[in-house]
């Protein structure tokens with residue numbers, strides 16, 4: 001059972017129903033999220049980007065046995081003289097993939113290749129470029145080696161029975177390699193989250209349709225779809241919904257029945273055609289509305305029910321930049337958590353502002369900027385018109401400048417936090 005809105009509100013000091021602080025809203029949402037229930041087994045390649053449903057316990061130790069990190073000669077460090085040269089008698093060769101060789105007596109060394117098993121009793125490898133051959137002997141100068149050099153120890157990568165990857169991890173290329181190194185061909189992941197999207201608005205037209213006066217092309221479904229694709233969720237596109245309560249009721253009901261989460265754009269403000277919150281309340285509850293942020297202030301979050309199923313509904317404001325900013329600020333992490341992931345905080349840059357920025361204390365602002373590193377120092381320049389309908393300045397940006405709740409105006413040269421878009425938006 002997820003806690004009730006009232007229970008969470010009661011637990012949060014500083015809750016202001018007129019405009020909830022961004023950090024409190026983020027905390028609210030986190031506590032409301034249902035966790036995934038169904039998992040499935042997938043082959044490694046199909047599992048890229050998916051979320052691990054259980055810890056992967058290493059069924060092997062990696063490396064399985066001590067082996068060489070260099071092409072050279074395996075020896076006993078205790079045979080090395082402290083000064084001058086050491087001469088060791090060469091006995092045999094170890095190649096990668098060959099069975100372990102027999103034990104060698106003191107005063108002997110063995111030719112060994114990278115990845116070959118260390119002969120029993122030998123503990124150190126000297127790279128061949130540091131040595132000289134003299135008939136059956138290998139000559140090694142003093143002072144080059146310490147015991148254990150260039151030897152890879154059994155289990156130094158992964159110990160038998162250790163947690164190789166923890167549940168909640170979003171599988172990345174190195175993880176697929178790690179799983180393969182354990183001989184695992186399949187992995188248990190959570191089912192992909194289903195997210196329904198829709199744009200609301202009588203003025204919206206689909207691509208390829210004529211554009212009568214007063215109408216605009218629906219761009220929000222494309223940015224929403226793209227951001228969701230990047231997250232790796234399954235997108236159910238419910239198209240454009242007209243500004244009529246009946247149409248919205250039908251679309252929301254269908255979305256709640258089919259999806260785990262629903263994202264709508266538009267209709268959350270106070271206009272005469274803004275029906276989102278009312279229909280949200282009819283089909284479930286509005287958990288909160290209005291955040292102390294810009295852009296994105298009228299965002300509404302609720303739960304809707306249909307056919308015995310409940311879905312979280314993110315009612316994003318219609319303005320195209322507000323859609324992207326609220327997605328970044330709230331939706332992305334929520335969907336990752338609902339997918340079973342334990343997301344890390346996103347990496348931020350500290351960059352010097354190239355201009356003065358107007359900022360009102362008492363709300364969080366997200367400004368679009370371009371970060372560069374001209375003289376080894378990060379700097380950020382705002383991309384022109386910051387109106388929340390101006391998509392071109394979002395498209396030019398490579399990051400969002402985050403100005404916190406208490407922050408006031410920013411002067412030239414002041415350091416600000418920047419969230420780089422790379423891989424995100």
Ligand SMILES: Nc1nc2c(c(=O)[nH]1)N[C@H]1C(S)=C(S)[C@@H](COP(=O)(O)OP(=O)(O)OC[C@H]3O[C@@H](n4cnc5c(N)ncnc54)[C@H](O)[C@@H]3O)O[C@H]1N2
Nearest residue numbers: 199201217218219220266267268269274297317318319322
């Ligand atoms: N009296 C007030 N008016 C407004 C307030 C307010 O506090 N008091 N807040 C403003 C803010 S801030 C925002 S953001 C918008 C939010 O509006 P809605 O969520 O109701 O969105 P709409 O009215 O439906 O649309 C707003 C704007 O965005 C365009 N739009 C909508 N959907 C799309 C789409 N899919 N693709 C492209 N463009 C879209 C729409 O045509 C409007 O221009 O409210 C302010 N008003």
Ligand code: MOO
Nearest residue numbers: 295296297322388
């Ligand atoms: O909060 Mo609205 O997104 O600025 O225009």
Ligand SMILES: [Mg+2]
Nearest residue numbers: 267269271274
């Ligand atoms: Mg409106």
